[in-house]
Amino acid sequence: MKTEVESLDSFRERAREFIRKNLRPVTQRSVASSLRAHKSDEEELAAVAHERKLQRMLFDAGLAGVCVPREYGGQGLTPAHQRVLNAELRGYEYPSRLQVPTFTPCLSVLLEFGTEAQKQQHVPAILKGEELWMQFLSEPSCGSDVAGALTTATRQGDDWVLNGSKVWTTGAWWSDWGLCLARTNWEVSKHSGLTVFMFPIKIAGMEVRRIEMLNGSKEFCQEYLTDVRIPDSYRVGGVDAGWTVGTRWMFHERMARNSPFVTAPDGEVRAGGSGSTMHAIARAAGKLEDPRAQELVGEAQTLHLVGEALRRRVGQGIVTRTLSDQASAIARLFVGLAEARRATIAFELAGGAGAAWTPDDGDLGEWGIDFLMRQAVCIGGGTTEIAANVIAERVLNMPREHAPDREVAFREVPRSRSQRE
Amino acid sequence: MLLELSSEQEFFQKTTARFLEDHVPVAELRRLRDDPTGFKRDYWRRGAELGWTSLLVPEEDGGVSVSGRGLVDLTVAAHEFGRHAAPGPFVSSNVVALALSGSAHKELIAGLLDGSEIATWCFSEAPPHDELRELSFSIERDGEQLVLNGLKRPVESADQASQFLVTGRSGGGLTQVIVPAGTPGITLTPMTGVDLTRRFSAVRFEQVRVPLSAALGGIGDAAVAVEKQLQHALVLLAAEAVGAMQAAFDMTVEWAFDRYSFGRPLASYQALKHRYAQMATWLQASHAISDAAARAVNDGAPDAGELASAAKAYVGEYGSELLQECVQLHGGIGVTYEHDLHLFLRRVTLARALFGTPDAHRRRIARLIAQKEAAA
Numbered sequence: 011m012k013t014e015v016e017s018l019d020s021f022r023e024r025a026r027e028f029i030r031k032n033l034r035p036v037t038q039r040s041v042a043s044s045l046r047a048h049k050s051d052e053e054e055l056a057a058v059a060h061e062r063k064l065q066r067m068l069f070d071a072g073l074a075g076v077c078v079p080r081e082y083g084g085q086g087l088t089p090a091h092q093r094v095l096n097a098e099l100r101g102y103e104y105p106s107r108l109q110v111p112t113f114t115p116c117l118s119v120l121l122e123f124g125t126e127a128q129k130q131q132h133v134p135a136i137l138k139g140e141e142l143w144m145q146f147l148s149e150p151s152c153g154s155d156v157a158g159a160l161t162t163a164t165r166q167g168d169d170w171v172l173n174g175s176k177v178w179t180t181g182a183w184w185s186d187w188g189l190c191l192a193r194t195n196w197e198v199s200k201h202s203g204l205t206v207f208m209f210p211i212k213i214a215g216m217e218v219r220r221i222e223m224l225n226g227s228k229e230f231c232q233e234y235l236t237d238v239r240i241p242d243s244y245r246v247g248g249v250d251a252g253w254t255v256g257t258r259w260m261f262h263e264r265m266a267r268n269s270p271f272v273t274a275p276d277g278e279v280r281a282g283g284s285g286s287t288m289h290a291i292a293r294a295a296g297k298l299e300d301p302r303a304q305e306l307v308g309e310a311q312t313l314h315l316v317g318e319a320l321r322r323r324v325g326q327g328i329v330t331r332t333l334s335d336q337a338s339a340i341a342r343l344f345v346g347l348a349e350a351r352r353a354t355i356a357f358e359l360a361g362g363a364g365a366a367w368t369p370d371d372g373d374l375g376e377w378g379i380d381f382l383m384r385q386a387v388c389i390g391g392g393t394t395e396i397a398a399n400v401i402a403e404r405v406l407n408m409p410r411e412h413a414p415d416r417e418v419a420f421r422e423v424p425r426s427r428s429q430r431e
Numbered sequence: 432m433l434l435e436l437s438s439e440q441e442f443f444q445k446t447t448a449r450f451l452e453d454h455v456p457v458a459e460l461r462r463l464r465d466d467p468t469g470f471k472r473d474y475w476r477r478g479a480e481l482g483w484t485s486l487l488v489p490e491e492d493g494g495v496s497v498s499g500r501g502l503v504d505l506t507v508a509a510h511e512f513g514r515h516a517a518p519g520p521f522v523s524s525n526v527v528a529l530a531l532s533g534s535a536h537k538e539l540i541a542g543l544l545d546g547s548e549i550a551t552w553c554f555s556e557a558p559p560h561d562e563l564r565e566l567s568f569s570i571e572r573d574g575e576q577l578v579l580n581g582l583k584r585p586v587e588s589a590d591q592a593s594q595f596l597v598t599g600r601s602g603g604g605l606t607q608v609i610v611p612a613g614t615p616g617i618t619l620t621p622m623t624g625v626d627l628t629r630r631f632s633a634v635r636f637e638q639v640r641v642p643l644s645a646a647l648g649g650i651g652d653a654a655v656a657v658e659k660q661l662q663h664a665l666v667l668l669a670a671e672a673v674g675a676m677q678a679a680f681d682m683t684v685e686w687a688f689d690r691y692s693f694g695r696p697l698a699s700y701q702a703l704k705h706r707y708a709q710m711a712t713w714l715q716a717s718h719a720i721s722d723a724a725a726r727a728v729n730d731g732a733p734d735a736g737e738l739a740s741a742a743k744a745y746v747g748e749y750g751s752e753l754l755q756e757c758v759q760l761h762g763g764i765g766v767t768y769e770h771d772l773h774l775f776l777r778r779v780t781l782a783r784a785l786f787g788t789p790d791a792h793r794r795r796i797a798r799l800i801a802q803k804e805a806a807a
Binding site: 292304305306311312319326337339344401405409 | 434435684687688696698699701704705707708709711712715716718719720722723737738740741744745790792793794795796797798800801803804
């Protein structure tokens with residue numbers, strides 16, 4: 011069957027018409043950031059429901075899963091089409107909560123490693139906004155060292171029984187399915203005894219607890235798995251082949267907004283923000299004419315513009331193979347350090363209002379809270395230190411660090427004091 | 432440096448790189464240290480034949496097109512200039528050629544394009560007027576003449592130039608004038624600079640008179656043209672600095688594997704590996720912003736000014752940070768004349784200070800945002 015690829019112009023026109031007709035422009039009220047814990051649970055659930063609806067509308071309009079093959083309900087188009095969609099979505103609402111981790115890494119991993127039946131069942135459901143996915147990767151005992159997972163899956167007949175704990179799952183309390191890395195063999199080396207599974211989050215034996223962050227946010231969760239029983243058909247990839255899946259999983263995670271499966275409107279800036287956010291703070295502080303404040307505003311905007319340019323360069327380079335997959339660690343390191351710097355700049359511009367504020371302070375208020383959370387951007391999704399290791403060892407090919415966990419059975423690997431038996 | 436080159440761009444890159452390797456290897460750069468002009472006119476003429484000064488000029492004026500995006504193509508050559516720390520007034524020649532495009536100065540354009548003539552841009556001024564918006568140079572109308580007064584510095588290759596493109600203030604507006612180098616009232620004072628081969632002068636204009644016809648565009652009406660020239664200069668300077676960063680970084684990565692301390696290569700120490708990772712990130716980010724700025728300025732995009740300043744601010748700051756890290760990682764040899772590292776350190780140092788410091792560009796970005804917000 012010969013299929014003609016839709017031209018970028020036709021796609022653009024179609025996307026533009028849909029967006030203008032159906033999506034709401036994002037009104038940028040004051041600058042106060044999205045990271046803050048302002049939403050009640052009811053508001054958060056309503057927002058999630060709204061985003062599911064948006065995703066369904068995109069699906070019905072033929073704009074969901076731009077780079078996902080048609081046989082799984084996607085559009086079968088190219089990253090260039092996705093970039094057009096991103097450009098057209100500038101300034102409009104979109105299902106932001108569904109992008110990471112649902113579209114990447116979860117959907118990316120399913121497409122790469124899922125069986126035909128798994129893909130047929132879940133990919134269209136994801137594209138329709140019916141399934142929100144979560145990644146059960148980190149554990150309390152291992153943060154960046156995800157291959158050190160202790161959560162164990164034991165074979166019982168045709169089933170697997172899982173026990174252990176996973177952590178740092180964003181929004182697991184309103185999600186539907188999860189991808190889980192578990193240990194299936196303790197007698198082989200660390201990376202050789204892992205297997206990936208998927209299962210519905212609301213399953214018997216699964217307890218989801220919310221974690222309160224120091225800024226009051228309760229988006230992150232910790233899960234406790236007690237004899238969670240799942241069929242073998244929920245396995246993704248081979249038994250004990252979990253690290254093959256896992257390395258790609260983490261690659262897809264690092265791709266984040268660079269992933270061809272992720273919708274990321276141009277010009278969208280996260281908390282801490284662009285130059286115009288900083289401008290608003292400087293204005294509220296009466297510092298627009300202060301040269302030092304101008305330098306800070308300009309620095310924040312420079313980091314924003316450089317970050318965008320770098321994200322595009324790395325994304326394009328990986329897709330066209332002019333850069334190695336590992337180059338995504340460069341974008342990750344940049345984003346961590348740049349956002350941390352921007353949080354400092356915002357705090358600095360807010361002056362004394364960074365310590366205490368009133369509701370009347372408007373754009374001056376609450377930057378102190380973001381400053382308290384500053385390092386979160388250098389920790390979540392793999393620390394900046396891990397990114398630096400990846401760049402040095404995989405991009406620059408420098409010697410690997412000494413690793414006493416490689417050549418021995420995982421059971422023998424030294425562990426943190428709290429994890430020793 | 433562009434991530435993907437078209438075959439025409441690749442040809443341009445290769446011919447420029449090969450020419451620079453053949454004609455100005457590091458030994459020649461060291462010889463040119465004591466040459467008062469810093470480059471040979473024959474070298475410049477032959478380089479110009481490769482297209483070094485032709486890409487910002489439309490074909491009807493004798494210009495050449497590689498891909499149709501002249502400035503983007505030209506950054507390919509600028510990058511090679513940086514990578515080889517090459518001599519010659521690359522940025523100023525191209526800015527003047529751009530400014531003259533479409534004007535009546537056909538002979539001068541032809542001379543610039545074939546490299547037989549040098550013309551340079553008298554734009555920057557001495558502190559405290561080195562701030563981007565603080566030009567103090569005066570261009571006053573007196574009947575059918577314009578009278579120029581003031582000091583311009585640093586002016587690149589002024590001693591080699593037959594003509595000056597002078598930017599100054601006329602009341603509330605900007606004016607640009609083409610002035611023959613021999614015009615009475617002009618005095619050149621050679622300056623001492625950080626680069627081995629790039630030469631700068633202080634050029635004083637005292638009651639210098641030129642006919643009205645010497646003006647490029649209207650009197651007091653040049654702000655848009657000046658902004659365009661500045662953006663082009665910033666892009667070329669950034670692209671060149673990124674080339675120098677790349678050369679120094681490659682050299683320092685090689686060093687990490689070759690140099691052993693305490694029985695281990697430097698590349699095996701995590702404390703150093705992380706610093707290399709940081710440098711790789713600065714470098715890749717510099718490539719990214721420099722290319723993004725080139726595209727925006729070439730296309731006349733609404734955010735071109737902001738991106739050009741962001742490129743200058745970022746590459747200016749992290750270019751020299753990267754080079755100083757390279758020096759640190761080399762140890763003592765890194766601060767010797769014998770080692771090649773300083774060739775590139777000089778280049779990024781120049782690029783950081785010319786046409787506005789990183790701080791000056793951050794303030795400029797803040798003003799652009801303020802204008803945008805006021806208009807919104």
